[in-house]
Amino acid sequence: MIAQVLAQAFESPTIDYHALAPEIVLVSFAALLILLDVVLLEKGRTFISALAGIGLLATMLPILTLAIDGTDRVMFGGAYVVDDFSLVMKAMFVLSGYVVVLLSTNYIAEGDYWENEYYGLLLASLTGMVMISSARDLISIFVALELLSIPVYMMATWRKRDIRSNEAGLKYYLMGVFASAVMLYGMSMLYGTAGSTLLVDIGEAVGGEETTSIVTLAVIFTIIGFAFKVSAVPFHYWAPDTYEGAPTPVTAYLSVASKAAGFVALLQLVMVGFYARDDVYEPVLWILAAASMTVGNLLALRQENVVRMMAYSGVAQAGFMLAPLAVAGKIGDDAVVATVTYLLIYAAMNLGAFAVIIALARKTGSATLDSFNGAFHYAPGLTVVMTMFLFSLAGIPPFGGWFAKFAVLAALIDANTAAGVVLAVVAAVNSVIALYYYGGLARRMWAEEAPDGDLTPVRVPVSLVAALGLAAGLTLLFGVFPNLVSEVSDVSLISTLGG
Amino acid sequence: MFIAAALIILSGAMGVIVARNPVHSALFLVQTLFGVAALFVLQEAHFLAAVQVIVYAGAIVILFLFVIMLLGVDKVEDLNVEPIAGQRPLAVVIGAAGIGLMLTVLVIATDVISGAHSSTGPLGESDIDEIAKSIFGDYVFAFQLTGVLLTIAVVGAVVLARRAATDPEPIPESAYDELVAAQIAARESTLTAEGGDGTAQDGEETTDDGEDSADDGEAET
Numbered sequence: 001m002i003a004q005v006l007a008q009a010f011e012s013p014t015i016d017y018h019a020l021a022p023e024i025v026l027v028s029f030a031a032l033l034i035l036l037d038v039v040l041l042e043k044g045r046t047f048i049s050a051l052a053g054i055g056l057l058a059t060m061l062p063i064l065t066l067a068i069d070g071t072d073r074v075m076f077g078g079a080y081v082v083d084d085f086s087l088v089m090k091a092m093f094v095l096s097g098y099v100v101v102l103l104s105t106n107y108i109a110e111g112d113y114w115e116n117e118y119y120g121l122l123l124a125s126l127t128g129m130v131m132i133s134s135a136r137d138l139i140s141i142f143v144a145l146e147l148l149s150i151p152v153y154m155m156a157t158w159r160k161r162d163i164r165s166n167e168a169g170l171k172y173y174l175m176g177v178f179a180s181a182v183m184l185y186g187m188s189m190l191y192g193t194a195g196s197t198l199l200v201d202i203g204e205a206v207g208g209e210e211t212t213s214i215v216t217l218a219v220i221f222t223i224i225g226f227a228f229k230v231s232a233v234p235f236h237y238w239a240p241d242t243y244e245g246a247p248t249p250v251t252a253y254l255s256v257a258s259k260a261a262g263f264v265a266l267l268q269l270v271m272v273g274f275y276a277r278d279d280v281y282e283p284v285l286w287i288l289a290a291a292s293m294t295v296g297n298l299l300a301l302r303q304e305n306v307v308r309m310m311a312y313s314g315v316a317q318a319g320f321m322l323a324p325l326a327v328a329g330k331i332g333d334d335a336v337v338a339t340v341t342y343l344l345i346y347a348a349m350n351l352g353a354f355a356v357i358i359a360l361a362r363k364t365g366s367a368t369l370d371s372f373n374g375a376f377h378y379a380p381g382l383t384v385v386m387t388m389f390l391f392s393l394a395g396i397p398p399f400g401g402w403f404a405k406f407a408v409l410a411a412l413i414d415a416n417t418a419a420g421v422v423l424a425v426v427a428a429v430n431s432v433i434a435l436y437y438y439g440g441l442a443r444r445m446w447a448e449e450a451p452d453g454d455l456t457p458v459r460v461p462v463s464l465v466a467a468l469g470l471a472a473g474l475t476l477l478f479g480v481f482p483n484l485v486s487e488v489s490d491v492s493l494i495s496t497l498g499g
Numbered sequence: 500m501f502i503a504a505a506l507i508i509l510s511g512a513m514g515v516i517v518a519r520n521p522v523h524s525a526l527f528l529v530q531t532l533f534g535v536a537a538l539f540v541l542q543e544a545h546f547l548a549a550v551q552v553i554v555y556a557g558a559i560v561i562l563f564l565f566v567i568m569l570l571g572v573d574k575v576e577d578l579n580v581e582p583i584a585g586q587r588p589l590a591v592v593i594g595a596a597g598i599g600l601m602l603t604v605l606v607i608a609t610d611v612i613s614g615a616h617s618s619t620g621p622l623g624e625s626d627i628d629e630i631a632k633s634i635f636g637d638y639v640f641a642f643q644l645t646g647v648l649l650t651i652a653v654v655g656a657v658v659l660a661r662r663a664a665t666d667p668e669p670i671p672e673s674a675y676d677e678l679v680a681a682q683i684a685a686r687e688s689t690l691t692a693e694g695g696d697g698t699a700q701d702g703e704e705t706t707d708d709g710e711d712s713a714d715d716g717e718a719e720t
């Protein structure tokens with residue numbers, strides 16, 4: 001018996017630990033944080049968040065060494081790929097995770113819902129994101145997606161004695177599970193067609209002529225699953241309630257990192273897996289993009305709560321990010337570049353906007369638009385920075401947002417098709433609509449009187465200042481020197497087709 | 500054989516949704532999971548079939564039943580109250596549209612689904628070997644991270660469910676009473692709106708059904 005087993009000795013897969021180092025560091029720190037909580041209990045309150053931040057900075061090290069090394073690493077027969085695209089996205093996830101840790105430091109420690117595990121969950125979720133940027137087969141994508149989602153379901157309901165937070169977590173959980181189910185159904189059909197879970201093999205099988213109907217269904221279902229994740233219309237309805245009920249740092253995390261992770265997976269699926277079937281995915285994504293931009297913006301106009309407004313503006317921004325994919329068949333890798341550019345800039349400016357919302361809520365204790373009235377009179381610094389983020393989100397130079405919008409519009413027009421041009425017009429009109437509510441919030445902060453003439457200044461803790469500085473610096477830098485972004489985001493997915 | 504298994508699965512799945520008693524739903528779920536095990540046997544994946552029966556049909560559904568009974572929700576839920584008016588007709592329309600879309604795609608399909616196995620060759624020495632090779636070979640990274648995922652899920656669930664020593668006082672009883680009173684009032688108003696004297700009878704009938712089916716459930720288990 002033993003001889004038999006030894007005869008067909010197990011061939012262990014070759015593992016490149018350097019390529020996996022970011023994930024390994026993150027998981028180690030997540031485990032460390034959770035274990036420390038068992039030992040330290042209340043004593044950990046003061047430094048656990050700093051330790052989480054150190055963990056994230058430590059994760060940047062292997063990402064940087066991998067970037068300097070510069071060779072594409074392929075593992076597990078093409079299921080796990082470390083290339084420029086994945087490194088850029090990994091760096092973005094880790095940095096936005098770092099900003100979220102900074103945002104959470106005081107928010108979580110001062111609330112009566114403090115628990116150490118928060119940071120453990122956050123790091124575990126980031127592990128999923130770091131993994132998804134390298135995952136090039138269906139199983140890895142699915143495991144990574146669940147690993148990044150499940151901790152966030154629980155973080156959304158972290159204020160567990162607040163019924164709104166419970167609602168947020170439950171709604172997000174049910175919608176997320178439903179989306180996963182739809183997506184898995186699509187994936188199972190993809191596997192049935194291709195007989196392989198590797199995106200490269202799926203790309204070959206999907207491009208074939210015979211398997212039209214099943215492939216159409218599979219592509220549509222898979223895209224719908226991710227449309228939930230990135231909160232694209234008409235799959236956006238969980239977003240406003242979840243964003244409003246969840247603790248605000250978690251909302252920032254949801255609207256930036258979680259959304260970006262959905263886009264990363266979508267980019268990989270569309271560009272590597274479905275690329276040959278642009279007759280199927282282009283119309284679907286076109287509708288999603290146009291509907292998200294329009295509906296998101298129109299609903300954002302009517303919101304009274306700033307977090308809900310940001311939720312709908314996030315829906316609209318997701319439409320902009322989807323737009324280049326809707327013409328991906330014509331422009332190839334340019335679509336990836338445009339979306340990645342938009343994601344990077346969006347991460348900086350949106351995290352910044354949430355940082356200001358958190359800082360001001362420390363004084364006002366509310367998130368209604370009215371509570372922003374007259375902020376200039378007691379918090380001039382915050383008001384200036386917030387105006388910058390809002391104008392950046394609206395796409396006004398010299399802040400980063402204009403380049404993001406420019407990249408998307410350029411990609412759409414480059415496609416040189418009627419659909420592309422129409423979508424570009426929709427996008428342009430929507431930028432103008434968005435200016436109305438972004439500008440409206442800025443006007444409230446500058447021109448209105450503070451409620452009750454209360455002019456006591458806001459005390460902004462160090463960690464929030466650091467987060468604001470990071471986000472504001474990047475937003476300005478990206479706007480003034482857009483070639484910085486375009487150099488970083490000059491990535492390609494199609495060239496790695498060979499595996 | 501395939502058709503028999505498919506029928507078992509589909510009828511079980513329908514039963515899960517249609518049954519008005521959570522215990523019945525759980526038992527229908529067992530039926531579905533057995534059907535899936537039968538499908539695994541058809542594909543000559545005997546190990547997976549065994550795991551499917553032991554883990555899903557055995558352990559997981561038993562846990563479901565534990566939870567249902569411990570929480571005391573093994574009663575018929577009142578489905579007559581519709582929290583958001585119009586959502587059910589809308590759900591029917593959307594569901595029908597989805598099924599319609601799928602059927603259309605399948606009907607206009609140029610490639611008719613034959614039902615033939617896509618892979619006909621032998622799996623290898625044994626299916627256990629093959630599973631081990633894929634789990635610890637190509638998919639080892641995803642496998643390890645699944646472990647992380649499960650750990651994290653347990654940690655988070657415990658944190659959310661536990662009551663810390665520093666918990667503030669629970670919601671006062673009076674507030675709860677008010678909530679219940681408001682719900683009862685809301686329900687009565689809907690029932691009266693539906694029509695006059697049927698109110699009291701409706702209520703009685705529902706509770707009777709609940710007791711009956713609860714008894715049934717126990718008898719079956």
